[in-house]
Amino acid sequence: MKKRYLIYCTVLLMAVATSVSAQLNHLKEDTKMPEHPRILLLQGEEKAILKNIAADQNWAKIHQVIINESDALLNQPTLERIQIGRRLLDKSRECLRRVFYLSYAYRTTNNKKYLARAEQELLKVAEFSDWNPSHFLDVAEMTMGVAIGYDWLYHDLPQSSKDIIREAILKKGIEPSLESKNNYWLKNSNNWNQVCNAGMSYGAMAIFEDNPTLATQIIDRAISTIKIPMGDYKPEGAYPEGYSYWGYGTSFNVMFLSAIQKVLNSDFGLSEAPGFLKTAGYFQNMIGTSGKNFNYADAGNGASLSPAMFWFASHNKDNSLLYIEKNYLKEGPKSMERNRLLPAAMIWGKDLSLDNASAPKQLQWVGQGKNPVAMMRTSWTDPNAIYLGFKAGSPSVSHGHMDIGSFVMDANGERWSMDFGMQEYESLESKGIKLWGMTQNSERWQIFRYNNLAHSTLSFDKELQRVDGYAVIEQWSSKPNFLNATSDMSAIYKGKAKSATRGVAIVDKKYVAIKDEIISADAPTTVRWAMLTPAEVKIEENGTATLSQNGKKLQLKVVEPANASIKTWSTEPPHEYDAANPGTTLVGFEVAIPANAKSNLTVLLIPEGTKTITIKSIPALKEWNK
Template identity: 75%
Template sequence: MEKKLFILLVLFLFAGNAHAQLVYLKEGAKIPNHPRILLLQDEEKTILKNITSDQNWKKIHQVILTESDRLINQPVLERVQIGRRLLATSRECLRRVFYLAYAYRTSKDKKYLNRAEQELVKVSQFTDWNPSHFLDVAEMTMGVAIGYDWLYADLPQASKAIIKEAILKKGIEPSFNSKYNYWLKVSNNWNQVCNAGMSYGALAIYEENPTLARQIIDRAIGSIQIPMGDYKPEGAYPEGYSYWGYGTSFNVLFISAVQKVFNTDFGLSESEGFLKTAGYFQHMVGTSGKNFNYSDAGGGASLSPAMFWFADRNKDNGLLYAEKNYLNEEKSMSKDRLLPAAMIWGKDMSLAQANTPKQLMWVGQGKNPVAMMRTSWTDRKAIYVGFKTGSPSVSHGHMDIGSFVMDANGERWSMDFGMQEYESLESKGVNLWDMKQNSQRWQVYRYNNLAHSTLAFDNEFQKVEGKTAIQQYTTKPQFLSAVSNITDVYKGKVSEVNRGVAIINQQYVVVKDEVTTNENATTVRWAMLTPAEVTIEADGTATLTQNGKKLQLKVAEPANVTLKTWSTQGTHDYDAANPGTILIGFEAMLPANSKNNLTVLLIPEGAKTEPTIPVLKDWK
C-alpha cells in the first residue's frame, strides 16, 4: 500500500510539477533523528531550566500543563465540517496534540502520551482532511506531524502506521493536485500556512520517503518567498493584525523547523522587511488594549508566540514588552494552539528583561501602508492613533482608506468593526471573495467606506483599484503625524484629497482633510465610527461618553456645519448587528473647482488645544 502510494506521489512530482528539480536542498542531506521538528532530543532540558529560574516562563508552562490535564477527559475530535470548512477541527487537533506532546516531553507522564495517541489515531481515520479548503489540511497535517515526530519513540507501531499513512494520503498527496494547490502561487496567508503544514508532514516522514520529503520542502522554500515579498520595505503586513498572527506565525514555524533540521533557513529570515515586521505587530495594539483591526481582523489582542522568535532573532527583548503583560491572561493563552512554540523560541531569553519600547511612531509602506503613533507605552491613559491607507483590493481588504482608530484615557473612541464572520455571509449565498468594484462583497455593510472613520463623496463607495501611500510623517513627540494623498480611491469624484492625522502636544488629535473639487460640486461626508454615547451640544460640538469618560469632537473647518449621527445597522438580512455603535460626523456641500479644508479635533477631557492648525504641507 505505502509503496504504491509512494510511487504515485513520485509520479505526481516528476510529471508536470514545476518544482521537481531540487533548487535549495541537496539530495544527500542528512537530518536528525526523531524528534526533529522545532525541538530536538533533550532540548526540553533548556526549557525546564528556564522554568525553574524565571516565574514568567513557569506561568506559561503551567498553562500548557493545566490545559493538557483538562484535555485528558475530553472526547476525541469528530469530523465536524461547518459550511465549506473543517478548519475549527483541524485547529483544535493542532492545539491538543501540540499541548499534549509538549506536556509529555517535559514531564514524561504517559497520560499525555496516551491521550495524544487517541487524538492522532482518530483524526488519521477521518475520511479526508477537506482538501477543497486546504487550510484545513495544512493545520491538521501540522498537528499530526508534530505528534508523530515528538512521540515517535513511544507510540505503538500499529498507531504509527495509521498516522504515517494519513500524513501521506490525507495531507501530502492532495498538495500535488492542481484543484487544491493554487496557494503555491499566491501572496497571502494561505501560502504561508499551507507550505508550513506540508513541510511539517514531510519532516515527520522524512526517513520513509526522503526523495518526496525533499521535494515538498524544496518546493515550499521557493513558494513561501512570494508572500514574504509583501513585508517589504518596513514590515507592514498587508492583511492586518489577525492575519499577521496567522500567516506570519506559520511562516516563522516553517523557518524555525527548516533551520533546526538543515542548519540554515536558506536566507528566508533575511528577506527585506521580515525581521522588522515584529515592530509593526507590536505597534498595532493601542493603549485601550485593542488592536488596530482594519481589514478582516478581530478586535482583541493576546500573547503571540511568534514574537518570541522575533525577539530572539532581533536580539531585542523589548519586543516582548506586550507579551509579558499578557501573562496573566491564562484563559486566552490556553486557547492559542501555538503556545508551546513560545517556550521553544524563548527558551534562551529572560522575560524579566522585556524593556519598555522607546519608539512612539511606526510607519510602514508596502501594499497597505499604515502609521501608528502614541504618546506613551506605560501610561494607560495615553493617546494612540492608527491610520490606514493602502487599497481595498489587497487580500482581506475593506474600503477603509483614510480610516483611523483612536484611544485615549483607556478607551477606544474611533473604532473599526473589522470582519464579519465568514460563515454568516457564505451561508446566505454572499459571494464574499469577489473583490471587483461592483461585487457583492462591498454591499456587506462592514466592508465599505460608509461604515468606517473616513470620507465619502455623494455617499459613493471607494474605488477598489485605487492605491494610496503615506507621503510624509513626523516623529517628534510634540507633533506625531502622518499624511496620505488618498485621491486614487475617490477617482472621478474630486481632483485631489489629502488626509492628515496628528497627535498635538501629547494632548489631542487632529484629523485634517484638504479637498480640491473638479468641475462638479459634491457632498462630502466626514464620519467617525464610535462605541461611545454621543450628545450633540448647543455650541455645535459633540460630547462622546463611555465608562464615565468623555471626549469632545469639535469641527474647526468648515464653519457652521451641523453635526449629525448615522445608524450602524446594515440594510441586508446578511449584515451583522452592530449594537452599541454609532457614526458621528457631518456633511458639507463643496462647490465645483474649489479648495476646501475639513479640520476636526478630538479632545480628551482636560486637554488644551492650539488656536490654529497648520496646512498639511507644513506638517514636517
C-alpha cells in the first residue's frame, strides 16, 4: 500500500511539474545553475568578507557577533516541534537563524564544530512530521534555513545526511506549495507573498540538480508572482504594512532577488519595479531621534540593524543609507544576534565601507501609495532634534489600524506623542478574537490598540474611522523653517464631517504645530483631539499642559479654540483580551461643533529648552505652501 501511494505521489508530482513547465514565463526548461554552494555566496567569495573584516572594525563587530552566537549554539538542545496556537513560526525562525549562523561560521573559519552542529539541527527538523503548511510562513522560513544549510555545507555533509535533508526540502517544503489550499499567498499583496516565494525558491535552488523541472517551475512562479507585493512600493517606496513588516517582507524580497541574481545572473528587472529601490529611504526615515521607529499599524517600537539596508546601499550606491546602521554598531550589538538574516549583511556589505556612511542630507521624506506617510526632522546628527511622523492612508490596508491622521513626535531624545503599535497575535487568537476581519463591524476594531480612540488623532462622537475611506498626503514642503505636510481625511470621517483636513509642521526648527480644519455634517457633533503619550501630564491654566518624562519636559498648548479645556483619558484596557498599557495617557480636549459649522483646532508642542520662541499664528492650511 505504501509503495503504491509513493508511486501515485511521484506520478502526480511529475504531471504537475510537466504541465507547469510548459508555461514558464521567465526561465527556460534547460536552465542551469552553478555548483554548490550557489545560494547568495559562491565558493571562494568568503575571501572578500574576510578581507573586509580585517580592514574595518565595524564589519569585524558583526562577524564576531555571528561567531559568538554560533559558539553559544553548540551546546544547546536541538529544536523540537512545539506548535503555539496555529503557528510553528518561532521554531522555523530559530532554525533559519541557527543554520544560517552556523553555516556562515563554518565557511569563514573552516572549524568543523560548526559543521557538526548545523548537521544536527538540519537532521532534527527534517524529522519533524511536517513544517506546518496550514500556516505557510512556517514552511517558508524553515525551508529557507534548511536550504542554506544544505547548499552551503553540501561538500562536507555525509551523503546519508544529504539524502534526508534533500527529501525534507522536497516533501515538507516545496511539494506542499503546489497545493491550492496552501499557496493562496501567491495572489496576496503583502509580506506572505514575499516570504513564501523566497523560501520556496531557496528550496528549489538547493536541490536544483535533483529536481530541475520542478525547481525551475518554482523559481519561475516566484518571479511572476512576487511582482504583486512589489507593486505596492510605488510611487516613492512607502511600505503599506509599516516598519516591522518592511523588516520582514522587504528583507525576504531582497533575499530572493539577491539569490536569483547570483544563480541566474539576472533579477529579471524586479529590482527596477517603481519605488522599490527608493524604499530604503522610507525605512531610514522611519527612525525618530528618540531611537524609536514610527510604529504605525502592526509594528513594535524597537529598532535595530537591518541587513537589507546593506543590499539597498550597494544597489543605490548610496552609503548614507547606512548612517543609522553605523550608529547601531557604535552603540554595541543591541540584540543583533537575534536577527536571523544577519549573515546576509556580511555578504551584501562586503564591498562597502561604513566609515563613509555620512548623514543623509534631506530632512523630510514623503511617500504616497496605499498608506501615505510623511516624516520630517530638524537634524540627523543632533540627538535633541525634533522628529515628526505623520500617517494618512486607510485602515483597510493589510495589518492596518484606525490610525489615519495619527502622528509621533520626538524631541530632546524622548518620544512625546507615541503609538501603541501591535498587540501580540496569539494573545488575541487564543481568546477567540477574530483578529483578521477588516470590515467596518469586524471584531478587530474592538481591540483597544487598533482603533482611533487609542491613537493621536481625531474622533467624532467616539465613533470609529471608516475602513472604506482613504486619505492622501495632499501637500508638503521641505522649507527648513516650515517643514510640513497636510492630508484631507474627510473620507475617513464620512457622515460626521463634510470636511476634515489635518496639517502637521515643524516651525522654525523649534516646535511642532498640529492644525485641523473641520466642517461638520448635517448634525451637531463633538470632536475629540487626543495625543497618546508616555509622559506624566500636568494640566495648567490657559489651555496648556506640561508633559514630563526622564527629567525632561514639553509644553502642550491649545491655540484654537481659545476656550479649550484640556483633559486626560485612561488607557486602561476596556476588554479582558486587551493588552495592558501601563505608563501611558491620552491627553487632549473636546469641542462641540454645531451642524454645518466650521471649526479650527490648533495645538503646539513646545520642547523644553527651546531658545527664544516667538509663537507665530498658524495660517490656514491652504496658505501653508504658498
